Amino acid sequence: MKKQLFSILFMILLLATTGCAQGVQQLPTSVETVSNMFTRPSEEPIQSTDDAANFQPYSFYFSHSFEQDTLIYEGGELRVPFRCAGGIGSKVGYLLLLDGQPQPYKLEPDGEYRYLHTITFTKAFAEIEFIFTPVAGTIGDTAELCAINVNDPAYRVSESGISGNMHTSGSIPILATVDFKASPAIEDMPSVDPDSLHTSVEYVDIAASDILGWSEDDLRNRSDYTISVNGSQNDSIFWNVAPNDPIHVHLELWGNPKAEFSVVFYLNNEPVTAIDHNTFHLCNQQGKKLKLDVEIDHADISEEAVLYAVIVCNNLHDIYYDNIQWFAEARTYYVIP
């Protein structure tokens, strides 16, 4: 009898304890700490802490910074020291945009100019140099240099399945300013195919819903955008797309009339817009919303195509303000035949 009573009491105690756990469910079930990325680099691989890891989880971490916020260009090739940290074994590509233009670069002085180089982290951090002759700017100019990380550029949904490792889901743009003390010489750079793009631009009146909830300060300073691909704002993956059907991108941009933006589209990690080839320098207009429609031809690509759109502010050093929401964004879409 006593044993039975004891077991009941034990169960009640267990219930009470479980009930208490509900009250403190904010306590993490698993906690992982990654040590200092730069001054105390960790050699330990980063593991997912997911508590039900049976759906291709891909938890990664990432950090990066320019060593100098202001760069001086005095002719020849510009060398830009850069620090980045990531999970061991992870692959991270970098895109550079200078004054809104895709900027090809090298990682070694005698290396190859490309728009994207991929770094594989063999330890938790890396110190690299972007080396390039600027594609924009002349003596006396100040231009923004924007670096954007692209996660695992070789990843394809049709090969690896759906994961959180979309090309730009963890992309965080960062900026440095380039002061031109000399004008760059024109050099041969990797070419792009301007024929793959068909565009139209128009300005329409802003609707009340576009600025719903905006403060007075927002109305002066904020910018916002929406983007849709093949008519969908919500989907990232497009299955069963015929190669002959062009990808239709619709972008709407509105807000701060002082802000100047560029939009660059990349198909399979190569820009389909570049200097003198339809890079879109977009300016907001007071009370207007810009609508950009783009059709991107991917007929030459028989397998899955990865499209990302990068929107970057080109004159942030002129308009910087405290409550900025974003100065560059990137979205990825997978188009699968």
Place this chain on the structure above:
Amino acid sequence: MKLLRRISCIVAVIAITMGLSLSVFAQTSKTVYSDTYGNVTGRNSVVTGGAVRVSTTATRNPDKATLRNSAQFSTGTQLTTARKASSSAGATSLTYDFEMITTVDNPYVYVFCGHEVYLSTSSAVYFQTDRNLS
């Protein structure tokens, strides 16, 4: 005696069931250290009402960076575009509930949560916490 045994069994089953159901609502957490922001901790949990609560905290925020949380939901064949929520400049914590708007025929089975510190113009931190929803 039999009654007591039955009660014991029932209580045990209830306790185990509650334990299992609570584990669905358990939290995933990850912490990353950065020189600038100290410990940056990201958490996610499922909250009552069909939303995923995503939070990011930083020990310090000396350069007025912005914290940003994001959530991408997957149905297994589709992945939504990222929904994002930002803090004000200089904040050291941000919590946001991302509603799961889905249908019975096409439920979300997984969520990828992003935790960012950015907009300090020259440095940034990003990492993910994930969660199985099925």
